[in-house]
Amino acid sequence: MSSQTTLPLEGILVLDMAMFLAGPYAALRLQDLGARVIKIERPDGGDLCRRIYKAADDDTDSIPFHTFNRGKESIALDLKNAADREVMFQLIEQADVLIQNYRPGVAERLGLGYQDVRKLNPRLVYASISGYGTDGPWTQLPGQDLLAQARSGLLWLTGNAEDAPTPTGLAVGDVLTGANTVQGILAALVRRGVSGAGQLVETSLLEGLIDLQLEMLTVFLNNGRQQPQRAKIGNANAYASAPYGVYQTTDGYLALAMTPLARLAELLDLSSLQPYLADPESPLKNRDAITRLIADRLAQQSADHWLSILQPADVWCARVLGWPELLQSEQCQRLDMLQVIEGANQVRLETTCAPLRLNGQRPHCSTAAPPLGAHSEAIRAEFCRSKPAA
Amino acid sequence: MNRYDDLPLQGLLVVDLSQFLAGPLAGLKLADMGARVIKIERSGRGDLCRQLYVSSTEIGGDSTVFHAINRNKESFAADLKNPTDHQRVCQLIKQADVVIQNFRPGVIERLELDYQQVRAFKPDIIYGSISGYGEQGPWRDRPGQDLLAQARSGLLWLSGDRANPPTPVGLPVADMLAGNNLAQGILAALVRRGINGRGCKVETSLLEALLDFQFEVLTTYFNDGQRLPDRSGSNNAHAYLAAPYGVYQTADGYLALAMTPAPGKLAELLGIERLAAYSEPKSWFEQRDEIKRIIQSHLRQQPTQVWLDKLQPADIWCAEVRDWPSLFAHEGFKVLEMTQQILRDDGVMLTTTRNPLRFDDCLLKSSRAAPRIGQHTEAIIQEFGL
Numbered sequence: 001m002s003s004q005t006t007l008p009l010e011g012i013l014v015l016d017m018a019m020f021l022a023g024p025y026a027a028l029r030l031q032d033l034g035a036r037v038i039k040i041e042r043p044d045g046g047d048l049c050r051r052i053y054k055a056a057d058d059d060t061d062s063i064p065f066h067t068f069n070r071g072k073e074s075i076a077l078d079l080k081n082a083a084d085r086e087v088m089f090q091l092i093e094q095a096d097v098l099i100q101n102y103r104p105g106v107a108e109r110l111g112l113g114y115q116d117v118r119k120l121n122p123r124l125v126y127a128s129i130s131g132y133g134t135d136g137p138w139t140q141l142p143g144q145d146l147l148a149q150a151r152s153g154l155l156w157l158t159g160n161a162e163d164a165p166t167p168t169g170l171a172v173g174d175v176l177t178g179a180n181t182v183q184g185i186l187a188a189l190v191r192r193g194v195s196g197a198g199q200l201v202e203t204s205l206l207e208g209l210i211d212l213q214l215e216m217l218t219v220f221l222n223n224g225r226q227q228p229q230r231a232k233i234g235n236a237n238a239y240a241s242a243p244y245g246v247y248q249t250t251d252g253y254l255a256l257a258m259t260p261l262a263r264l265a266e267l268l269d270l271s272s273l274q275p276y277l278a279d280p281e282s283p284l285k286n287r288d289a290i291t292r293l294i295a296d297r298l299a300q301q302s303a304d305h306w307l308s309i310l311q312p313a314d315v316w317c318a319r320v321l322g323w324p325e326l327l328q329s330e331q332c333q334r335l336d337m338l339q340v341i342e343g344a345n346q347v348r349l350e351t352t353c354a355p356l357r358l359n360g361q362r363p364h365c366s367t368a369a370p371p372l373g374a375h376s377e378a379i380r381a382e383f384c385r386s387k388p389a390a
Numbered sequence: 391m392n393r394y395d396d397l398p399l400q401g402l403l404v405v406d407l408s409q410f411l412a413g414p415l416a417g418l419k420l421a422d423m424g425a426r427v428i429k430i431e432r433s434g435r436g437d438l439c440r441q442l443y444v445s446s447t448e449i450g451g452d453s454t455v456f457h458a459i460n461r462n463k464e465s466f467a468a469d470l471k472n473p474t475d476h477q478r479v480c481q482l483i484k485q486a487d488v489v490i491q492n493f494r495p496g497v498i499e500r501l502e503l504d505y506q507q508v509r510a511f512k513p514d515i516i517y518g519s520i521s522g523y524g525e526q527g528p529w530r531d532r533p534g535q536d537l538l539a540q541a542r543s544g545l546l547w548l549s550g551d552r553a554n555p556p557t558p559v560g561l562p563v564a565d566m567l568a569g570n571n572l573a574q575g576i577l578a579a580l581v582r583r584g585i586n587g588r589g590c591k592v593e594t595s596l597l598e599a600l601l602d603f604q605f606e607v608l609t610t611y612f613n614d615g616q617r618l619p620d621r622s623g624s625n626n627a628h629a630y631l632a633a634p635y636g637v638y639q640t641a642d643g644y645l646a647l648a649m650t651p652a653p654g655k656l657a658e659l660l661g662i663e664r665l666a667a668y669s670e671p672k673s674w675f676e677q678r679d680e681i682k683r684i685i686q687s688h689l690r691q692q693p694t695q696v697w698l699d700k701l702q703p704a705d706i707w708c709a710e711v712r713d714w715p716s717l718f719a720h721e722g723f724k725v726l727e728m729t730q731q732i733l734r735d736d737g738v739m740l741t742t743t744r745n746p747l748r749f750d751d752c753l754l755k756s757s758r759a760a761p762r763i764g765q766h767t768e769a770i771i772q773e774f775g776l
Contacts, residue, residue, distance in 0.1 A: 008582035008590065021606075033578040052649075053632075067609040136725030141702075142648070146627050146635065147709035150646035153717045155637065157560035158549055165637055165644050165711050167627040168559050169548030169619075175603055177746075179570040184747040186577030187423045191398035193584035199398065200750050207746035210728045212566055214743045215411070218458035220714055221729065221741040227713050236537050236558040244537065246546065246556060253556050255541035257533070318538035320556045322618065323611060326544045334527035337601050338612075350612040352605045355568075355598035356575040359591050 007034025007363060012189070014097040015040055016072065017112075019047045021145070021171055022129050022205065023101040024068040025178030030097065030185065031071050032354035032363045038379060039069065039370070040088065043076040046372040060345070061369065067351055069369035070341045075380070076373030079110050088112070090384050092120050097185055101129040104139045114200040124198040125188040127181050132206045143205055145171040152209035157216065157238050161230045161288075177208035232288040233295055241283035242290035246320060249303040257316035261290065267309055270297050336362060343368025397424025398749060402580070404488040405430060405479070406463070407503065409437040411536070411562055412520045412596065413492035414459045415569030416576065420488070421462040422745035422754045428486075428770060429460065429761065430479055433467040436763035450738035452760065458742050460760035461732050467764025470501045478776040479503070484512050485774055487583075488576055492520040495530045505591040514589040516579040518572045521595045534596055536562035543600035548607065548629050552621045567599035623679040625686060632674040633681035637711060642693040644711035647685075659700050662688050727753060734759035 012035040016027035024039075024047070031037040041047055049065045075091075077084040092098065098117065100107050107113045107128070114126045128134075131143025132151075141147070149155060149167050159166030184201035192198060210217065219239055220228065228238035234245030236255070243256045243264060256264075261283050265273035272293050276282040283290060298306060303319050310317045326332050337355070342348045347368045354363050402425040406417040414429075414437070421427040431437050439459070440452040466482070468475035480503075483489055489508060491498050498504045498519075505517045522534025523542075532538070537558055540546060545563075546556030575592035582588065601608065610630055611617060619629035625636030627646070634647040634656065650656045653674050657665035664684050668674060674681060689697060694710050701708045717723050730744045738759055745754040770776065 006582070006586075008578040010582075011585075012581070029574060033574075063610050063613055064606050067606050132722055133726050136722050137720075138722035141709070142705075142707045144648045144707050146637075146646050146648045147707060150637065150644075150709040150711045151717060151722075153712055153714040154561075155644075155711055156713045159554070159557055159560070163550065163554065164625075164639060165713075166550055166557065167637060167646070168563070169550075169621065169626065169628055170604060170607055172559070172563065172603070176566070176570065179567070179574065180746050182574045183419055183423070183570065183577060184749065186574065186581055187398035188749065189581045190402075190577060190584060191400075193581065194401075202748045202751075203746050204726075206723070207726060207728060210726075210743050211746040212563070213561060215455045215458050216561055217714065218740065218742040219454045222454055225715060225718075227715060230560065234555070235560060236540075237560055237562075246537075246541070246558060248555060253541075253546075255537050255546075255558070257535045257537050316533045316535050316538060318532070318541040320541045320546050321544055322547055323544040323608065324618070326542060329529075329542075331523050331527040331529040331597070332601075335524050335595075335598060335601075337598055349609065351609040352601055355571050355594050355602035357593040358575065358579070360593070 008358065009034035012036070012097065013095045014038070014099065015091055015095045016099050018099050018101040018129065020049050020101075021068060021174035022177040022181065023099045024049070025175060026127065026129075026181040026185070027072065027099055028068055028070070029178070029182045029354060032356075032365065034363070035097070037072040038091070038375070039072050039074045040091075041074055041076050041372055043078050043373065046074070046076065050372065061371070063349065066341070066347065066349055066369045070351065071365040071367045072370060073375035073379065074370035074373055075376045079112070085111070087380060087384055089120055091379070092117050092124065094383055095121065095124060096189065097125045097127065099127045099129070099181065099185075101143070103143070104130050104134040118198060122198055123192060123196065125185050125192065125201065126198065127185050127201045129177060129181055130202070130204045133204045134202065138206075145173045145205065148173045148205035148209055152206060152213070154209055154213060156227065157213070157230065158235070159230060160235045161232045163230070172212065173205040173209045176212050177203055177205050180208050180211065231291060233291050242287045243283075243294050245291060247295050247298040249298050249301060249306060251302045253320035254298060254303050254306055255318045255320055256294075259315050263313070263315065264294070267313055267315065268294070268297050270294065339364050339366060341366050341368045344371050344374065397754070399424035402426070402488065403486040404428070404490065405483050405486045406490045408490050408492040408520065410439045410442070410492070411459060411565035412569040412572070413490050414439065415566060416518060416520070416572040417463060417490055418459055418461070419570065419573040419745065420576065422756065423747070425488070427463040428482065428766070429463050429465045430468050430470075431465050431763050433469055433764060436465070436467070440763070450734060450736055450762075454740070457732075457740055457760045461742065462756045462758045463761060464766035464770065465761035465764055466770050467767050470503065476502070478771065480511060481776045482770065482774055483508060483515065486512075486515070487580065488516045488518065490518045490572070490576075492534070494534065495521055495525045509589060512589070514583055514587055516576050516583060516589055517591045518576045519591065519593045520568055520572055521593070523597045524595050525593070536564045536596065539564045539596035539600060543597060543604070545600055545604060547619050547621070548604075549626070550621060551626045552623050554621070563603070564596040564600050567603050568594055568596050571599050571602070622682055625682045633678040634685050636682060638686050638689040640689050640694045640697060641691060645689060645694050645697055646709045646711055648707035650706060655704065656701075656706055659704055659706065660685070660688060660697070730755045730757065732757050732759045736762075
């Protein structure tokens, strides 16, 4: 975003004590919206994400680390050392938001639980992210995305009926939990503007994954608690009627959304659908038989051939793209959602921007993620009254 | 746990012109955090989502999905092409804090309720807008539907195994992400309005949400030799991660294994001697498929619990794979109190999930059901002097 526009969170100071994904993603979004984010990192290696997927002899920071932490500052603090703890306390006194994702109980043992820090700064909004909540038998299990997906029931919604349970192939629990955390923090800041008081905001990967499934779970909960069955071919939603799904053509794949079957039978010249047209329940009851007939027909021609018939008839369909076709599309270029970030140690990489536009402009930020402790000196000078020894 | 009586967004009024999923989800999130949300619906049919049946279950004449996403809201029936109704909606917006809309690009301008026109009579409005693919460009008029946006976003090449066709996420993930993003933008704009009094237009789209969703793997693709995602031959859970990351069949179910920094330890705990040949950490990337096949053939021999008992005490990151009934039966889920009962005055009752946040130890629960079309029209006309 151009410098003449103020971003909405300008002036807000966020302390990001979190590692890996959900917490740093939340802090990244606050940063894209204008907040200043200081990462609090251990002096011995910092955020473990710096090293992820790296060979032992490669000391550069990982691409995921750069992705989640662009534009942030870093101070290295040993929270078990008294002098460093004093620095931490002084930062807390001057911050608006703190984000942490330790396993439940760890922040309290460090004397940095909400009840401790609110005494230092009653206006602080304190966000705490866990894997499975702070109570119950799962609290000490690792709060890792795939494992939370596995427990959440989500794996039985993706893939076809005969496939093994299929995870979403990226960190969907982390991303949604980060997004929920941002909402909680911002709502608490709105309230603080009125009441003057801070708040504790908590969420977890499992709660985020349940919320993701809210529509289908609500059907399940009110439908005799029958686990839905994925479609045999092209499954895209275990509860959807035919033809909802993905179909192979001679040169790629086509996605079809909800479409009246009679219309489709006519456009595809598919008289074998005739027996299924009378009963409105048929697309649901006979989903797999109908989908098979449509799949056999679509497999005979190219995706463009079908698009040229279906799109002018306003049938909801799309070609399945890969990243190269998507990125070359004029649409993607118009969205202007990519940016190049640069930083110390010749770091230069291309990444995405925030998925939001404010008054028509997308926030851009070209500063790369910081080397560990890159801002330690400057932050101490700025925030510490007595400048304790490093 | 106590019900919350001082919700963070109490006192804020949201006028929600949107329908289906993404826009109404943003409204639901704001409602659960204390805002008052008034749906503006066409008389007669209302929100098209009322008819979106994904099962034969209908509750009080509306689809279950509609109920899930519109609980805790009021409904005001209006024909926006009728001057009297239009005037009423404008009067209501004058007294509101937030407007949400997700019409196809161009429609809201014709209804004279786009940001420029609303701002003229309500300068400090926070105006949230969701589209399928942005307001410009060749895809602007394409239907902003979840599966189609997923199909165009490249996401379908990340889930499932290599031999599988492109595999969508089996629920409306783009709608969920875009709705959550919009809620964030609206809230950030409200924070700023509290400081400087200014309104703001906040826009997002399904495609932007899906690009953001893929930010980690897209950044890897851009900066690591433009390697396209290569789903593993079996047990895929992430196209760019080394073995053993994936889901494995056991004698009685499935086991998820996450990243394992010390593969040697895993091989030893599982008693798989053949894995000794892969002592080089790099080989767990380069020979991912082979290693996964070896692990799979071994894990199939015993039930899930046997493996969990070996791996979890050694802090190997793994989990049993659950379906909804087995999740709901487990104490680890029950303590979260993730479900709630909602009740409508016509006797409609249903069970749904709650908002995933807690504030000061309190859950955001609300037993208010989704409204009937126009259920609150008269009361709102009276209250706001429309």
